[in-house]
Amino acid sequence: MELLKDKVAIITGASRGIGKSIAITFAKHGANIAFTDLKQDENFTALEKELNSMGVKAKGYASNAANFQNSQDTVDQIIKDFGRVDALINNAGITQDNLLMRMTEDQWDAVINVNLKSIFNMTKAVQKIMLKQKSGSIVNMSSVVGVGGNAGQSNYSASKAGIIGFTKSIAKELGSRNIRCNAIAPGFIVTEMTAKLPQDVVEGWYQKIPLKRGGSPEEVANTALYLASDLSSYVSGQTINVCGAMQT
Ligand code: NAI
Numbered sequence: 277m278e279l280l281k282d283k284v285a286i287i288t289g290a291s292r293g294i295g296k297s298i299a300i301t302f303a304k305h306g307a308n309i310a311f312t313d314l315k316q317d318e319n320f321t322a323l324e325k326e327l328n329s330m331g332v333k334a335k336g337y338a339s340n341a342a343n344f345q346n347s348q349d350t351v352d353q354i355i356k357d358f359g360r361v362d363a364l365i366n367n368a369g370i371t372q373d374n375l376l377m378r379m380t381e382d383q384w385d386a387v388i389n390v391n392l393k394s395i396f397n398m399t400k401a402v403q404k405i406m407l408k409q410k411s412g413s414i415v416n417m418s419s420v421v422g423v424g425g426n427a428g429q430s431n432y433s434a435s436k437a438g439i440i441g442f443t444k445s446i447a448k449e450l451g452s453r454n455i456r457c458n459a460i461a462p463g464f465i466v467t468e469m470t471a472k473l474p475q476d477v478v479e480g481w482y483q484k485i486p487l488k489r490g491g492s493p494e495e496v497a498n499t500a501l502y503l504a505s506d507l508s509s510y511v512s513g514q515t516i517n518v519c520g521a522m523q524t
Pocket of ligand 1: 289290291292293294296312313314315339340341342367368370390394417418419420422461462463464465466468469499512
């Protein structure tokens with residue numbers, strides 16, 4: 277079954293990790309894919325090639341989601357290239373963890389700009405076309421630490437909690453135009469972002485997770501697929517935790 281046949285999805289920060297998995301999962305379900313990442317490196321070109329070999333239209337855009345004008349210009353170009361936007365997956369994100377005592381202003385600003393401002397930038401840029409179409413699904417990548425907080429991640433947790441507030445507000449603001457907006461709060465997902473952590477820290481996390489393992493990018497991508505598709509046509513303004521019961 278192709279849940280996204282002929283739909284157009286924008287996925288930010290998709291060269292690797294969860295974003296890449298979302299792009300491939302969506303393409304398997306027939307979506308045409310416009311993805312972004314900071315630069316056109318090996319991962320970027322490999323993904324563009326892989327998606328195009330799957331029989332859908334796919335194009336990568338080097339774009340900084342934290343930059344307002346860059347986001348607007350990128351979405352304008354995507355609309356020229358693809359004609360419409362059915363789903364926006366705001367996935368790009370970074371961590372710069374530190375205890376508050378040691379956290380610099382730059383670390384705070386970088387994480388808020390990349391994780392939270394990017395969502396404002398991209399959502400604002402797609403709003404016009406979605407309003408014109410009278411349809412659209414926006415999915416924002418939050419985190420369980422945005423729901424529950426985490427010591428040493430006050431900048432990241434604040435950005436991810438902000439995403440949930442933004443998601444609820446946009447769901448209420450644009451619902452009457454058939455535009456839905458939801459958030460996903462992944463728990464511990466095994467990607468390059470989490471590969472930076474020492475093995476004993478990883479084991480410590482696994483012990484705290486009722487399912488006793490990290491999640492895979494595909495398990496997050498399947499939730500994004502549900503939220504982007506018509507299967508979730510009456511679901512809006514919600515945050516779905518994908519975390520093996522770590523956050524209940
Ligand atoms: P990752 O670090 O493997 O991939 C993130 C991608 O975003 C990279 O390709 C990076 O180049 C790109 N990116 C960074 N800044 C960007 C910008 N300003 N504009 C465009 N692209 C940018 O990360 P991962 O693990 O795949 O995470 C994806 C999302 O899921 C992030 O928002 C992250 O906060 C969130 N998340 C991840 C969890 C995990 O355990 N891996 C848990 C909870 C949330």
